[in-house]
Amino acid sequence: MTDWHVPAELLDRYLSGALDPVQVMSVDAHLARCGPCRTAVPPDEEWLAASWERVADEVVRPRQSLAERASRRLGVPEHLARVLVATPTLSRAWLAALAVTLGFGVAAAHLAPGGLLAFLTLAPVLPPAGIALAYGPWADPAHESYAATPMAGAPLLLLRSVAALVTALVLTGLAVPLLPVMTPMSAAWLLPALALTSGALALGTRLPLPVAAAGLAACWVGVVTAVGAATGDRSLPFQPGAQVAYGCAAALLALVLYLRRHHLDPGEPR
Amino acid sequence: MTSVTTPAPPPPTQVATVSVRGLGKRYGRRIVLDGLDLAFGRGVTGLLGPNGAGKTTLLRCLATTLAPDTGEVRVLGLDPRSHAERTELRRRLGYLPQDPGFYPHFTAFESLDYVAILKEMTDRRERHREVRRVLGEVGLLDRAATKVRKLSGGMRQRLALAQALLGEPRLLVLDEPTVGLDPEQRLRLRALVSELGESRTVLLSTHQTEDVAALCERVVVMDAGRVLFDGTPGGLAAVAAGRVSMTGVRPEPGALFWRTADGRYRTIGEVPEGGEPAEPTVEDGYLLLVGPASERAA
Numbered sequence: 001m002t003d004w005h006v007p008a009e010l011l012d013r014y015l016s017g018a019l020d021p022v023q024v025m026s027v028d029a030h031l032a033r034c035g036p037c038r039t040a041v042p043p044d045e046e047w048l049a050a051s052w053e054r055v056a057d058e059v060v061r062p063r064q065s066l067a068e069r070a071s072r073r074l075g076v077p078e079h080l081a082r083v084l085v086a087t088p089t090l091s092r093a094w095l096a097a098l099a100v101t102l103g104f105g106v107a108a109a110h111l112a113p114g115g116l117l118a119f120l121t122l123a124p125v126l127p128p129a130g131i132a133l134a135y136g137p138w139a140d141p142a143h144e145s146y147a148a149t150p151m152a153g154a155p156l157l158l159l160r161s162v163a164a165l166v167t168a169l170v171l172t173g174l175a176v177p178l179l180p181v182m183t184p185m186s187a188a189w190l191l192p193a194l195a196l197t198s199g200a201l202a203l204g205t206r207l208p209l210p211v212a213a214a215g216l217a218a219c220w221v222g223v224v225t226a227v228g229a230a231t232g233d234r235s236l237p238f239q240p241g242a243q244v245a246y247g248c249a250a251a252l253l254a255l256v257l258y259l260r261r262h263h264l265d266p267g268e269p270r
Numbered sequence: 271m272t273s274v275t276t277p278a279p280p281p282p283t284q285v286a287t288v289s290v291r292g293l294g295k296r297y298g299r300r301i302v303l304d305g306l307d308l309a310f311g312r313g314v315t316g317l318l319g320p321n322g323a324g325k326t327t328l329l330r331c332l333a334t335t336l337a338p339d340t341g342e343v344r345v346l347g348l349d350p351r352s353h354a355e356r357t358e359l360r361r362r363l364g365y366l367p368q369d370p371g372f373y374p375h376f377t378a379f380e381s382l383d384y385v386a387i388l389k390e391m392t393d394r395r396e397r398h399r400e401v402r403r404v405l406g407e408v409g410l411l412d413r414a415a416t417k418v419r420k421l422s423g424g425m426r427q428r429l430a431l432a433q434a435l436l437g438e439p440r441l442l443v444l445d446e447p448t449v450g451l452d453p454e455q456r457l458r459l460r461a462l463v464s465e466l467g468e469s470r471t472v473l474l475s476t477h478q479t480e481d482v483a484a485l486c487e488r489v490v491v492m493d494a495g496r497v498l499f500d501g502t503p504g505g506l507a508a509v510a511a512g513r514v515s516m517t518g519v520r521p522e523p524g525a526l527f528w529r530t531a532d533g534r535y536r537t538i539g540e541v542p543e544g545g546e547p548a549e550p551t552v553e554d555g556y557l558l559l560v561g562p563a564s565e566r567a568a
Contacts, residue, residue, distance in 0.1 A: 148363055
């Protein structure tokens with residue numbers, strides 16, 4: 001401590017920036033040691049506010065989940081990554097249901113004759129089922145609040161659909177190597193899955209999504225079973241010719257979805 | 271119904287932020303909005319009415335979460351029937367639904383952050399600053415990291431109000447914002463809403479006539495999908511002028527009355543014998559329009 005304190009005139013010049021660097025360093029050194037002189041220096045409100053802002057920004061912020069960090073690494077913008085990982089379908093319950101269903105399909109492929117065809121019939125139904133549970137008042141407790149935001153309707157539904165579709169495709173893809181045989185036929189679920197997904201979304205512009213997805217899934221299972229029974233060849237719906245048809249259907253239904261996307265908005269006049 | 275007034279246009283100095291003409295909505299055979307006409311501007315407008323009056327349906331139509339079957343709506347000069355104008359309107363709108371849901375595993379901060387993203391706030395720093403601002407507005411900053419499932423009902427209601435305030439919207443549509451709040455929180459909410467009403471348009475529905483008396487410059491009473499009264503809270507109280515009385519003896523059964531703290535009986539409707547006139551309130555006027563008193567007086 002010292003008895004000397006920064007004179008008022010010197011302090012004024014210090015605060016107004018009129019001192020040369022050597023004098024500034026000298027006053028700084030004194031201020032560092034002298035409490036009374038420090039209290040005479042008025043705080044820089046702007047700097048202080050900005051500093052608190054930075055501190056608050058670090059302290060009060062949501063934790064990033066593993067999926068969110070992975071999305072960011074893949075180049076997904078921060079705000080979209082948050083929306084993607086918060087998709088209701090990505091709940092643990094749904095992921096567990098998906099894993100159990102795929103496990104059942106794989107087990108059937110091992111244990112039952114023609115079980116691979118059961119797996120190929122079942123797997124395409126999973127993505128539209130996930131999408132049906134991703135958006136709407138039946139799936140989302142906050143739907144009414146979100147429906148009044150600019151991203152309501154197609155933008156939010158399609159983002160969540162991407163999350164549900166990618167999850168279902170990745171998990172199904174992981175289940176494929178567990179099948180008893182690995183043939184090109186093992187991938188024959190992919191195009192039907194895309195066609196059913198586009199179809200459910202396109203139909204969702206007219207019907208509630210769960211109705212659209214359930215209806216299409218029932219039609220798919222019914223048609224595959226009926227074609228197999230009628231022709232005596234149960235693998236016919238998964239042959240290359242049929243795959244071309246599924247690919248074309250997926251593209252066509254995606255176009256229908258694009259043209260009718262505004263009807264996914266709850267505020268769109270019917 | 272005893273008294274049906276023609277909806278009043280907004281005062282000439284006030285520009286209508288919201289105007290509704292011939293609005294109709296039905297669910298199956300049930301008519302919920304029956305050719306409703308309404309226009310209002312800046313300030314706080316209260317919407318009163320019994321359950322099933324059509325208040326929530328009207329608010330949903332204005333908040334663009336429901337399309338009406340018939341009629342015209344203009345909000346902030348925009349037509350919600352057009353997709354582009356509806357999206358633009360949503361950028362300027364804050365909406366507190368009647369049953370605001372949350373993801374229980376989200377924290378209070380995460381809940382608001384998510385809504386802020388859906389309100390197109392893409393810059394993280396600015397978005398988080400805005401989230402902290404609205405959390406502070408509703409007194410929940412110290413609960414920012416608390417999971418929604420651990421918040422009390424009143425806190426969730428305040429969180430729901432905070433999400434409506436994100437982005438400083440020009441129009442606030444609040445469906446029963448005081449539900450679940452204790453008296454102190456209600457007072458705080460009134461102060462906040464009345465302050466917001468100085469520079470914005472606020473439309474709130476409520477069952478609490480005291481909220482209307484304390485907050486609203488204008489009150490609209492609805493029943494069966496139609497407007498029964500449109501005016502000031504004072505005007506609504508005046509509907510009961512000369513029809514509210516106090517008596518020392520219990521009125522005849524069938525009259526609408528209740529025993530007050532001083533042991534006397536307050537009667538609404540026909541003045542019983544020996545009844546002394548009493549100052550009418552907003553609640554008296556409301557009950558005369560839509561409550562059991564209206565049926566008795568009809």
